[in-house]
Amino acid sequence: MTRLWRSFIAGDEDAFSEIYEAFFKILYRYGYHFAADHSLVKDAIQELFTDLWRLRSNLSDTTSVKFYLFRSLRRRLHTLAGGEDVYQALPLSENDLRGLQTDSREQYLIDKETEEIHLKQLGEGINKLTTRQREALRLKYYEGFTLSEAASIMNMNEQSVRNLIQRAIISLRSLLS
Amino acid sequence: MYSVEELVWNDSFINWVRYNKNSDFWESLRASDPAVEENIRxxxxxxxxxxxTPEIPVEESEAAEVWNRIRRDTAEPETGNRKWHWAVASVAAAFLVFLGIYNYGKTDTRVSYENLISEVASSDYKEIRNDGPDPVSVSLPDRSSVVLYQGSKIGYSLSGYNREKREVYFSGEGFFEVSKNPQKPFFVYSNELITKVLGTSFTIKAPENSEKIEVIVKSGKVEVITRKDPRKKKVLESKELEEGNYLVENQKIDLERATMKLSPIVKRELTELNHAVQQMKFDFDEEPVTRIIADLELAYNVRISYDKVKWQGTKLTAHLSDEPLYDKIEMICKAIEAEYEVRPDKIVIK
Incomplete structure (x- = not known):
């Protein structure tokens, strides 16, 4: 990705297109939580990449591309929503949870039925978390950002994000006793 | 010692749970102690x-749609540095049909695009339009290709095309490259004009509501008749072009729609070919692959993505002329032992 990013900054259109292809869906899925509006998310992504191309010469070649794109997209969506904090944290469905079950490789170690019950409880617990907690969990555990990246994307300080996640984990942990 | 609270913050642990990384370490730790195993669980x-995370479906077409918008917004004005490529005189096979734009009153002999396609059931009719300012390359089921210019449309019967012949209905301006197949002659129906070729490349200009149709042959053989021609049936049935009655390289003919009269065949003027692909010479001697691909991108207004570093310095001799776009790509891929893939917004060479 670093090589691609450097080619892109140097003006390589193919690199630009590859970055777009690599990130469109990831950004779309994240952005959709803010608006639940397809055209709004698409507009935001369009603007994001248009500006990215235009302003490429000002970009740093050491940036984490994904981090940069997420932060820009969130800022854009924030502006489009009139400065509201609008992450909506769409509820998890049974299907979303079913996909999390341990695959057969580890099955011998885990009681499948217990796992299913626990995941269901955790799913309900997650749906009860605040939207900020949900977003912080998503950024750290699903998208794989570091705490400081997650904080920067959410425009908060690192300690606040740590607290959000900590409290979420405590409440989830309590469901497993 | 590995409490639940510690584990959930541990990046190595997260990577193991999410992506099965570092599994040797975590598997053996899990096996070491039942209390730890329970915490790990x-x-x-x-x-x-x-x-x-909730499943949010995203269509490939949405990615393509947004990409087109980005491309439009980021298009940079054409600079002069590549223009010399198409200043080269051409020997490639091609012909052009122009439909001039002088509006007269309509008469009974007039045939519109809509009249033509009314013969085909709409559920069976595949139409491709280009309403944008940039040329669009279209591939037909037999791999013949058409570069559609602004305001043009082409269509064909899904069930009938390429069975006994290849018939397309056309309006606007387009550059056709027809794969050679004398067994299945290729016909273009544009207003009152029927254009027949066995395999060559050519451009048609047939804007709606225009008064004159011109056919300009760049090279190859092209037969042109009107729909009123008494020989029409024979021309449509036969698998040959009628001897002595076709246009060849650099000739042109035109039809005045009001009188339904075809002009004599005359030599075309160089200035009558005004798009890159109509004039380009795809004849390469020891040219860098990167140059050849750049020429194709320019000619067909397509994007071709490939590893520039890998092919840097590779040279190729290729004598291409009037093959359809994908045949050209395939010939190049064979020569450099690569494969290609067609995506919605570009062609990828691997």
């Missing part, structure tokens, strides 16, 4: 749940 459940 709970922490893994929490990490999985924390990573859970």
């Amino acid at each position: 709970k922490a893994a459940l929490i990490v999985k749940a924390a990573a859970a």
Whole structure:
């Protein structure tokens, strides 16, 4: 990705297109939580990449591309929503949870039925978390950002994000006793 | 010692749960102690749940749609530095049909695009339009290709095309490259004009509501008749062009729609070919592959993505002329031992 990013900054259109292809869906899925509006998310992504191309010469070649794109997209969506904090944290469905079950490789170690019950409880617990907690969990555990990246994307300080996640984990942990 | 609270913050642990990385370490730790195993089990459940996200479907077409908008917004004005490529005189086979734009009153002999396609059931009719300012390359089922210019449309019967012949209905301006297949002659119906070729490349200009149709042959053989021609049936049935009655390289003919009269065949003027692909010479001697691909991108207004570093310095001799776009790509891929893939917004060479 670093090589691609450097080619892109140097003006390589193919690199630009590859970055777009690599990130469109990831950004779309994240952005959709803010608006639940397809055209709004698409507009935001369009603007994001248009500006990215235009302003490429000002970009740093050491940036984490994904981090940069997420932060820009969130800022854009924030502006489009009139400065509201609008992450909506769409509820998890049974299907979303079913996909999390341990695959057969580890099955011998885990009681499948217990796992299913626990995941269901955790799913309900997650749906009860605040939207900020949900977003912080998503950024750290699903998208794989570091705490400081997650904080920067959410425009908060690192300690606040740590607290959000900590409290979420405590409440989830309590469901497993 | 590996409490649930510690584990859920541990990046190595998260990577194991999410992506099965570092599994030797975590598997052996799990096996070491039942208390640790229980903590690992709970922490893994929490990490999985924390990573859970609702499924939000995204269509490939949405990615392509947004990409087109980005491309439009980021298009940079054409600079002069590549123009010399198409200043080269051409020997490639091609012909042009122009439909001039002088509006007269309509008469009974007039045939519109809509009249033509009314013969085909709409559920069976595949139409491709280009309403944008940039040329669009279209591939037909037999791999013949058409570069559609602004305001043009082409269509064909899904069930009938390429069975006994290849018939397309056309309006606007387009550059056709027809794959050679004398067994299945290729016909273009544009207003009152029927253009027949066995395999060559040519451009048609047939804007709606225009008064004159011109056919300009760049090279190859092209037969042109009107729909009123008494020989029409024979021309449509036969698999040959009628001897002595076709246009060849650099000739042109035109039809005045009001009188339904075809002009004599005359030599075309160089200035009558005004798009890159109509004039380009795809004849390469020891040219860098990167140059050849750049020429194709320019000629067909397509994007071709490939590893520039890998092919840097590779040279190729290729005598291409009037093959359809994908045949050209395939010939190049064979020569450099690569493969290609067609995506919605570009062609990828691997």
